Amino acid sequence: MASTDLIICEHCDGVYRKATLAKHQKTLCVRCGGVLQRYSGMNVQQRLALSFTAAMLWLFANFYPVMSISMKGLKNSATLWDSVLALSQGPITFMAMVAAIAIIIAPAFQLVLLVWVLSFALGAHRAPGFKLCMRWLETLRPWSMLEVCLLGAMVAVFKLAGMLDVLPGIGLFALAVLSLLLIRIAGRDVRDLWELP
Ligand SMILES: [Zn+2]
Missing domain, CATH: 1.20.140 (Butyryl-CoA Dehydrogenase, subunit A; domain 3)
Structure with a gap:
């Protein structure tokens, strides 16, 4: 797995694998609720x-x-x-x-x-x-x-x-x-x- 597949929560340092997002979607950290990724059109x-x-x-x-x-x-x-x-x-x-x-x-x-x-x-x-x-x-x-x-x-x-x-x-x-x-x-x-x- 390339290192760019990973994303780190800027609030609590939790590590996640990146997801592909659709319109209006975002991913949240399960531990602290911080926003990890937001769809950018x-x-x-x-x-x-x-x-x-x-x-x-x-x-x-x-x-x-x-x-x-x-x-x-x-x-x-x-x-x-x-x-x-x-x-x-x-x-x-x-x-x-x-x-x-x-x-x-x-x-x-x-x-x-x-x-x-x-x-x-x-x-x-x-x-x-x-x-x-x-x-x-x-x-x-x-x-x-x-x-x-x-x-x-x-x-x-x-x-x-x-x-x-x-x-x-x-x-x-x-x-x-x-x-x-x-x-x-x-x-x-x-x-x-x-x-x-
Ligand atoms: Zn977090």
């Missing part, structure tokens, strides 16, 4: 296309304002980077670094790694530095917190809407789609790339 081409889409959305989310505020003729708008800069000028500079990693740097690295690994997977090869890339994809996943940022931005929009004229910007819509896409393409599904020769 996407092939490499689709995933690569979505990674490029996500990369474009990342550009939109970072270079277009997430929201703009206006009051009595005064206007102000902020991008993700502006929010990190604003944090860095306050008393909690450390938070600025964490925010920059969680909402800008980690997603960017995830996308670069995904495009790199998937481009080679298209030709059924492992990319140069494949193991390192896959490990980093796994390491970066908990650090990439776009969905948290999205929720925060939406709460801010609703809260401020009572006091000021708030307009959600292109950046916010890009952020919303990007965070959903990242969950889909950079999630656990990337693990099946280990099966490449």
Whole structure:
């Protein structure tokens, strides 16, 4: 039996043999109930296309304002980077670094790694530095917190809407789609790339 026939539960280290899944099916660990495998209906081409889409959305989310505020003729708008800069000028500079990693740097690295690994997977090869890339994809996943940022931005929009004229910007819509896409393409599904020769 090849080692790729086996799957290890990430929560309790139980070892199982992989199953072939049909649509909407998933396998659970009998010991701890953790999800082992989930059906992924996407092939490499689709995933690569979505990674490029996500990369474009990342550009939109970072270079277009997430929201703009206006009051009595005064206007102000902020991008993700502006929010990190604003944090860095306050008393909690450390938070600025964490925010920059969680909402800008980690997603960017995830996308670069995904495009790199998937481009080679298209030709059924492992990319140069494949193991390192896959490990980093796994390491970066908990650090990439776009969905948290999205929720925060939406709460801010609703809260401020009572006091000021708030307009959600292109950046916010890009952020919303990007965070959903990242969950889909950079999630656990990337693990099946280990099966490449
Ligand atoms: Zn388990």
